[in-house]
Amino acid sequence: xxxxxxxxxxxxxxxxxxxxxxxxxxxxxxxxxxxxxxxxxxxxxxxxxxxxxxxxxxxxxxxxxxxxxxxxxxxxxxxxxxxxxxxxxxxxxxxxxxxxxxxxxxxxxxxxxxxxxxxxxxxxxxxxxxxxxxxxxxxx
Amino acid sequence: xxxxxxxxxxxxxxxxxxxxxxxxxxxxxxxxxxxxxxxxxxxxxxxxxxxxxxxxxxxxxxxxxxxxxxxxxxxxxxxxxxxxxxxxxxxxxxxxxxxxxxxxxxxxxxxxxxxxxxxxxxxxxxxxxxxxxxxxxxxx
Amino acid sequence: xxxxxxxxxxxxxxxxxxxxxxxxxxxxxxxxxxxxxxxxxxxxxxxxxxxxxxxxxxxxxxxxxxxxxxxxxxxxxxxxxxxxxxxxxxxxxxxxxxxxxxxxxxxxxxxxxxxxxxxxxxxxxxxxxxxxxxxxxxxx
Amino acid sequence: xxxxxxxxxxxxxxxxxxxxxxxxxxxxxxxxxxxxxxxxxxxxxxxxxxxxxxxxxxxxxxxxxxxxxxxxxxxxxxxxxxxxxxxxxxxxxxxxxxxxxxxxxxxxxxxxxxxxxxxxxxxxxxxxxxxxxxxxxxxx
Numbered sequence: 364x365x366x367x368x369x370x371x372x373x374x375x376x377x378x379x380x381x382x383x384x385x386x387x388x389x390x391x392x393x394x395x396x397x398x399x400x401x402x403x404x405x406x407x408x409x410x411x412x413x414x415x416x417x418x419x420x421x422x423x424x425x426x427x428x429x430x431x432x433x434x435x436x437x438x439x440x441x442x443x444x445x446x447x448x449x450x451x452x453x454x455x456x457x458x459x460x461x462x463x464x465x466x467x468x469x470x471x472x473x474x475x476x477x478x479x480x481x482x483x484x485x486x487x488x489x490x491x492x493x494x495x496x497x498x499x500x501x502x503x
Numbered sequence: 504x505x506x507x508x509x510x511x512x513x514x515x516x517x518x519x520x521x522x523x524x525x526x527x528x529x530x531x532x533x534x535x536x537x538x539x540x541x542x543x544x545x546x547x548x549x550x551x552x553x554x555x556x557x558x559x560x561x562x563x564x565x566x567x568x569x570x571x572x573x574x575x576x577x578x579x580x581x582x583x584x585x586x587x588x589x590x591x592x593x594x595x596x597x598x599x600x601x602x603x604x605x606x607x608x609x610x611x612x613x614x615x616x617x618x619x620x621x622x623x624x625x626x627x628x629x630x631x632x633x634x635x636x637x638x639x640x641x642x643x
Numbered sequence: 644x645x646x647x648x649x650x651x652x653x654x655x656x657x658x659x660x661x662x663x664x665x666x667x668x669x670x671x672x673x674x675x676x677x678x679x680x681x682x683x684x685x686x687x688x689x690x691x692x693x694x695x696x697x698x699x700x701x702x703x704x705x706x707x708x709x710x711x712x713x714x715x716x717x718x719x720x721x722x723x724x725x726x727x728x729x730x731x732x733x734x735x736x737x738x739x740x741x742x743x744x745x746x747x748x749x750x751x752x753x754x755x756x757x758x759x760x761x762x763x764x765x766x767x768x769x770x771x772x773x774x775x776x777x778x779x780x781x782x783x
Numbered sequence: 784x785x786x787x788x789x790x791x792x793x794x795x796x797x798x799x800x801x802x803x804x805x806x807x808x809x810x811x812x813x814x815x816x817x818x819x820x821x822x823x824x825x826x827x828x829x830x831x832x833x834x835x836x837x838x839x840x841x842x843x844x845x846x847x848x849x850x851x852x853x854x855x856x857x858x859x860x861x862x863x864x865x866x867x868x869x870x871x872x873x874x875x876x877x878x879x880x881x882x883x884x885x886x887x888x889x890x891x892x893x894x895x896x897x898x899x900x901x902x903x904x905x906x907x908x909x910x911x912x913x914x915x916x917x918x919x920x921x922x923x
Contacts, residue, residue, distance in 0.1 A: 374549040377547075377548075377549040377550075378547060378548050378549050378554060379543075379554075380546050380554035380556055380557050383523065383524075383546065403519075404519045405520070405522070405523045406519060406523065407519035408517075408519075408520065408581075409515075409517040409579070410579070410581075411517075414518060414520035414560060415582045416524075416563050419559050419563075420555075423559075424554075439549070441589070441592075442589050443588070443589060443723075443777060444589060444777055445555075445587060448583070448584040448885075448893045448915060448917060449584060450885065450886040451886070451888075466870040466871070473724075473868045475913070490886070495866055497777060497868060499750075583863075586726040586775055588745075588753045588775060590746040590748075605770075606730040606731070606770070608730075608731075610890060610919075611863060611919070613773065615773070630746070633745060633753065633775060635726055635728060635773060635775045637864055637917060654829040655829075657828075657830075658829050659823075659824045659825045659826060659828075660825070660826050660834035661834075663804075663825045664836075683799075684799045685802070685803045686799060686803065687798060687799035687800060688798050688799075688800065688861075689798050690859070691797075694798060694799070694800035694840060695843050695865075696804075696836060696837070696839055696840025696841070696844070697836070699843075700835075700839070703835050703836050703839075704834075704836070721828075721830075721872075722869050723868070723869060724866065724867060724869060726864065726866035727866075728864040729862050
C-alpha cells in the first residue's frame with residue numbers, strides 16, 4: 364500500500380458515515396479517488412432509489428480525498444461547499460463515486476465528481492450525479 | 504394529524520436513509536418542514552464531527568418535503584440539484600434541518616434550508632450549513 | 644459618508660463592469676450592501692429580459708461588498724464561487740441586488756443575495772434570483 | 784452555415800448583453816458551444832481583472848446554447864440555475880467560454896462549462912472558472 368493510499372485509507376476508516384452507508388475505498392491515485400457503495404434499502408428515498416443524501420455522501424468523500432492527495436503536507440481537508448446535480452433516478456445495484464481535483468492552491472481546492480450507477484452483470488453504467496466542490500486545506 | 508402532515512409523514516417513513524441516520528420528522532407546515540437528527544458516531548467524518556453527507560441528507564429531505572407541501576395535487580418531488588455551504592464544523596448533540604420554499608412554479612420549486620447544531624442543555628444553536636435547492640414536481 | 648461606505652465606494656468605482664452595466668451603489672451597511680441597475684436592452688438575453696449574467700453581476704458585487712464590510716482590516720475580497728437560482732424571468736424597469744453576510748471567518752465569508760425586480764410606479768417588487776456565495780479574504 | 788449554427792446564431796444576436804460585453808459566437812456543434820470575449824477594462828472588477836460577472840455571462844450563454852443544440856424542436860432554453868467556481872484571477876487578453884451538455888431530458892438539461900484565459904502570443908491558456916448549470920427547455 365502506497366503512502367498516498369495509506370494517508371487516505373487511515374482517514375476513511377475514521378469516517379463513521381462511510382461504514383454506516385456500507386461504502387468502501389475503491390481506488391486512490393494522485394488527484395483522483397473512487398468510493399464504492401452497494402445499493403441497499405437502508406440508503407433509499409421514498410421511491411426506493413438511492414437517496415440524494417447517500418449519493419452525495421460518497422461523492423463528497425471521494426472529492427475530499429482526491430483533494431487530500433494534493434494537500435500541503437500535514438494538512439487535513441474539510442468541505443467548504445458543494446453543488447450536486449441529480450440527472451436521473453439513482454437506480455442500480457452498486458454506485459461508484461469518482462472525485463477528481465480540478466485545481467489546488469494553498470488554501471482551497473476545487474474538485475469535480477460524478478456518481479456512476481451500475482445495473483448488473485453487464486456492468487454498463489450511467490452517471491446519476493455530478494458534483495462541483497470547494498475544499499479547504501486546514502492545518503491541525 | 505393534518506392532511507399536510509400525513510402526506511409528508513407517509514413519504515418520510517418510506518425513506519430508508521432517514522431511518523438509517525436516526526432522523527425524525529419534527530415539524531410540517533405549509534412551505535416549511537423540519538427534520539431532527541441526534542448526533543451519533545455512525546454519522547461522522549474523520550474528525551468525529553457530523554459528516555457533510557449526513558448534514559446534507561437531512562436538509563435535502565427537509566427542503567424536498569417543504570416543496571411537497573406546495574406541490575400540485577398528486578405530484579411527488581425529486582431533487583434536481585442543490586448547493587450547500589458548510590460554515591463551521593458540524594459539532595453538536597443534535598441537528599435540526601429547516602427547509603423552506605422560496606418559490607414554487609408548475610414544474611420547479613426553489614428552496615432554502617439551514618442546519619442548526621444544538622450543543623446541550625442551554626439549547627442555543629449555531630447554523631452549520633446553508634442549502635439552496637431546486638426541486639422538480641413529478642407526476643406519477 | 645462613513646468609513647464603511649467610503650471603503651466600499653472606492654472599490655466599486657474601480658469596477659469597470661459596474662459602470663458598463665449602468666449599476667450604482669445604493670446602500671452600504673455593516674454586513675449588507677445594495678446595488679441598483681436600471682433595465683436597458685444592453686443587458687438583455689434573447690427574449691428581451693435581463694440576462695442571467697447581468698443579474699448575477701450585480702448580486703455578486705453586492706455579496707462581495709457585504710463581505711468587505713466584515714473583512715479583516717486591510718483585506719480585499721474575491722469571489723471563490725457562487726450559485727444562483729433564477730426563479731422567474733428578470734423583467735422590470737430596475738433591479739436591486741441585496742447582498743448579506745451569513746457568516747464570516749478569518750479566510751472565508753458566506754453570503755446570501757437576492758435580486759428584486761421593480762415594475763413601475765407602484766414599486767412592488769418580485770424576487771427574480773437567489774444567490775449563495777463563498778468569498779475569500781485576501782491580503783494585499 | 785448549418786441549421787444548428789443558424790439556430791444558435793440568431794438567438795445570440797438578440798442577446799444585448801453579449802454585444803455590450805464584446806462577446807462573439809466562436810463555435811457551435813452538437814452539444815458544445817464556444818463564446819469568445821476579448822479583455823477590456825469595461826469588464827473589470829476592482830483589481831483590473833475580468834469581473835466574475837462578465838466571466839459568468841459568457842459561460843452561461845455558452846452552456847445555454849449548448850443546451851439549445853439538444854433542445855426538443857421548437858423549444859427555447861432559459862437558465863434555471865448555475866454554480867461557478869473561480870479558480871484563479873481572470874487575467875488574460877481574451878477569454879473563451881466552453882459550454883457542454885452533460886445530460887438532456889424532456890424538461891431539463893445539465894451542462895458543464897469552463898472559461899479559458901489566453902495570455903498572449905503563445906496562446907497557452909489557463910482555466911479560470913468552472914460552471915455546472917441546469918437549463919430548462921421552454922415551449923413558446
